[in-house]
Amino acid sequence: MENVQIEPVKRSRRSLPQELNILLVLVAVALVFEILGWLFQGQSFLMNSRRLTIMILQVSVVGIIAVGVTQVIITGGIDLSSGSVVAMTAMITMSVAQSSEFARAMYPALTDLPVIVPLAVGLGIGLLAGMINGALIAWTGIPPFIATLGMMVTARGIAKWYTKGQPISFPTDSFAAIGSGAAPVFIFLAVAVIFHFALRYTRYGKFTYAIGANPQAARVSGINVQRHLVKVYAIAGLLAGLAGIVTASRAATAQAGMGMMYELDAIAAAVIGGTSLSGGRGRIFGTVIGTLILGLMMSGFTFLRVDAFYQEIVKGIIIVAAVVADTFRQKARSKKA
Amino acid sequence: MVSTNTLEAVQRYKQKSLPYILEIEGIRKEFPGVVALDNVQFRLRPGSVHALMGENGAGKSTLMKIIAGIYKPDRGTIRFQGEEVTLTSPLDALERGIAMIHQELALMDWMTVAENIWIRREPTNALGLIDHRKMTAMTQALFDQLSIRIDPTAEVSSLTVAQRQMVEIAKAVSHESDVLIMDEPTSAITETEVEHLFAIIRDLKARGVAIVYITHKMNELFEIADEFSVFRDGKYVGTHASADVTRDDIIRMMVGREITDMFPKEEAEIGDVILSVENLSLPGTFHGITFDLRKGEILGLAGLVGSGRSNVAEALFGVTPATEGTIRIAGRDVSIGSPKDAMREGMALLTEDRKDTGCFLPLTVLENMQIAALQDGHVKMGCVDERGLTVLCKEMQDALRIKTPNLDERIENLSGGNQQKVLIARWLLTKPRILILDEPTRGIDVGAKAEIHRLISRLAQQGVAVIMISSELPEVLGMSDRIMVMHEGHMTGILDRSEANQVKIMELAAR
Incomplete structure (x- = not known):
């Protein structure tokens, strides 16, 4: 072995974990609003637990969706259908969650059902929508963008057709309890924790990253790529269904226009949180931080009484900036390699 | 564009008085982990067919890509038509008069034959719009000259591989290049089509075009090539007239190695x-x-x-x-x-292409190593037995002497040899x-x-x-x-x- 030449090891520069960078961004955004708050409103932005609770509540639903969308993006795909699936599930779930005290219930025979029924129906519909997405992508080979775009339009259509555009209201008390108080926050956090661990410590997670990093290599390593993709999209659908249940429950009503653009907020949260659109990289923890950054900005602008139009403009710019930053990171890395 | 003006014709005439149209001296090209070309030379005479010979990995393709402006050499000089040049891109090479016919055909499937040939050079009418009728006529004229029978208005996607090859050749000819590079042009075509191709090559040769020809087929070499240069392990071995040698001589030159x-x-x-x-x-x-x-x-x-x-x-x-x-x-x-x-x-398969079908580049060494073993076991109560697997992977790292700062390093930061060892370890873990x-x-x-x-x-x-x-x-x-x-x-x-x-x-x- 003496004459065997030693290859030099290319040492990567020690860098902080990506999550820490995002956490710093979160802190920076919070501080900016804090300073602006004292300057223009004469009061603290952060030292207001009510405001913070409302902020997290506002983004919980998007956060639940974002957990699913993050997994889809890690496989190298995209899910545009989640916002519409929220509306579709909200409508159908609410129609089997109505109270008999309401005289014009949609299905008078199906009122006052135990809460498990609307819950199962809602989750089932979300799951089904996700499975259809996944099956189309895995077995017909059409791009995820197209498959989920189709689902986005179709699910929104079903939501409208279901009651010919009428809202559905008057849920049972037990159904309304699902989204009351701070419950959505806990649901969001529970979902985030579950999938954070699933991605890091289970075979499901390992395969998800592998497929996103290199689908051919994943196949040669013995992974059934198609079946796994169906699973990932089904989970994303399931979580969109859960988000639909929470939304309907909290509002105590369901409308076909619910969840509009949520898919884009969810994608934005994932991307801001460091999930790479080229696949193979991303963490649920990052997505949670990304969701909080979005919420902080919405809440902060409202606090500063900035016009809602400006909020959207700034949000758009931030999303693009996050992807540009990611692209530069990738380029820098491939040059080094 | 098709017609050559007088000035160009005079220039062409002058060139013919040069013994070599292209001279390459002392070229070196390195890729991460390998020296693809080392101090290589190559001289090309106008109006001749010059074959590049060598085993896979001898450096023929790299040399050809340097001539076509795809790669830039790390060292060495390229003299084209008597003056030293730096080829900055394939387009630069093409504009100077060096055209290449790629082994992987590079045509746009959903455009017509004529559109493919005249892309970037489309004839326009008085309004500046593309004159499709003229473009079709120009294509037909070109095809007539080469006795190719393909409809200029057909979509490329409807052509056979051999027909596409002919379109590629016609496209290269349409540039009126002085040097034409052909990489395995006969690999996908039939015997009669080969005859047709050779007829075209002889015609081009007669018009003073120099042709660089890469082939693995020995009999073609003797039929079409005037000269050949042999390369071995990225080094230049020698140049000979094909009339002077036998098949066995060439094989010996190609494989000869030190003990x-x-x-x-x-x-x-x-x-x-x-x-x-x-x-x-x-x-x-x-x-x-x-x-x-x-x-x-x-x-x-x-x-x-x-x-x-x-x-x-x-x-x-x-x-x-x-x-x-x-x-x-x-x-x-x-x-x-x-x-x-x-x-x-x-069974286990270490695939040929480390990057395409082997490594998960964004993932760590550990994740790359454990993925195949995960198919069978190593899961406790639903969770991957990370600790047990890490121990196994660590043992593999030691046994295979994989040099990495730690197992959590991204595999893309490892050298090619170490990446390969990680992939071998991946399969050894499946026993x-x-x-x-x-x-x-x-x-x-x-x-x-x-x-x-x-x-x-x-x-x-x-x-x-x-x-x-x-x-x-x-x-x-x-x-x-x-x-x-x-x-x-x-x-x-x-x-x-x-x-x-x-x-x-x-x-x-x-x-």
Whole structure:
């Protein structure tokens, strides 16, 4: 072995974990609003637990969706259908969650059902929508963008057709309890924790990253790529269904226009949180931080009484900036390699 | 654009008085981990066909890509038409008069033949819009000149591979280039089409065009080439007129190597037949593959690139299953429809392309190593047994001397040799009975190569049956107990270790 030449090891520069960078961004955004708050409103932005609770509540639903969308993006795909699936599930779930005290219930025979029924129906519909997405992508080979775009339009259509555009209201008390108080926050956090661990410590997670990093290599390593993709999209659908249940429950009503653009907020949260659109990289923890950054900005602008139009403009710019930053990171890395 | 004006004609005439239209001196080109070309020279005469010869990996393609402006050399000079030039891009080379016909055809499928040929140079009418009628007429004129019979308005997607090849050639000719590079132009076309191609080449030659021709087919060399240059391991060996030499001379020039490069094999005990393949076929790719493989045996699989070697490996492993024939493992008929099936039978496949089908570049060394083993076990109560796997991976790292700061390093930051060792470790963790290695040492440095060779020998001693595909003849000869040679999808022979040598293999591989 003496004459065997030693290859030099290319040492990567020690860098902080990506999550820490995002956490710093979160802190920076919070501080900016804090300073602006004292300057223009004469009061603290952060030292207001009510405001913070409302902020997290506002983004919980998007956060639940974002957990699913993050997994889809890690496989190298995209899910545009989640916002519409929220509306579709909200409508159908609410129609089997109505109270008999309401005289014009949609299905008078199906009122006052135990809460498990609307819950199962809602989750089932979300799951089904996700499975259809996944099956189309895995077995017909059409791009995820197209498959989920189709689902986005179709699910929104079903939501409208279901009651010919009428809202559905008057849920049972037990159904309304699902989204009351701070419950959505806990649901969001529970979902985030579950999938954070699933991605890091289970075979499901390992395969998800592998497929996103290199689908051919994943196949040669013995992974059934198609079946796994169906699973990932089904989970994303399931979580969109859960988000639909929470939304309907909290509002105590369901409308076909619910969840509009949520898919884009969810994608934005994932991307801001460091999930790479080229696949193979991303963490649920990052997505949670990304969701909080979005919420902080919405809440902060409202606090500063900035016009809602400006909020959207700034949000758009931030999303693009996050992807540009990611692209530069990738380029820098491939040059080094 | 088609008509040459007088000035250009005068220039062309002047060029002919130069002995060489293209002169390349002292070219060096390095890629991470390998020196592709080392101090290489090449001279091209106008109005001649000059063939580049060499084994796979000898550096022909790299040289050609430097001439076509695709790669920039690290060192050396290129003189074109008597003056030193720096080719900045393929477009730059094309505008100077160097055109290349790519092996992987580079036409746009959903555009017409005429649109493909005149792209960027479309004739326009008075309004500045594209004049399609004129473009069609120009294409027809070009085709008439080359006696090509293809409808200029047909979409490229509707053409056969041979027709596309003709369109590519016509496109290159339409640039009125002085140098035309052809990379394996006959690999996808039939005998009569080859005759047609040669007629075109002779016509171009008569008009003063210089042609750089790459081929693995020896008989073509003698039919069409005036001169040839031989390369070996990235080095220039020599240039000769094709009239002066025999086929055997060329083969000897191509394979000749110093003894120091040899790979000593450690003896292993050969056991029972573990894999028995009979008449394995995948129509259009390979046919009638039949062989036995024993425990502890290393079966080398030689042949030129495109001879179907890798396809056989992929069929055995279920990546692209064969449609006919039987595979028996340890005496039992098995049907292998996916890599997962193959893994269940104790097979492992190290794929040819480390980047495309091997590494998960964004993931860590640990994640890359454990992925295949996860298919079977290593899960406790739903969670991956990270601790146990890390211990196993650490052992692999030590055993294979994988040099990485730690197992959490991203694999993309490792050198090629270490990446390859990680991939080998990935498969060793599945404890295979049959290990298929496709180009296990391609693109890695000498030190890592020697270690991988030693590792393969050691595995054979432990009773693992190994199939090793390699384009490097000394490696195949040094490592294998027997060598199976393939040519254009067929087995052309199985040589025993005692009777095999480079010339015999080349004769079977390039008949």
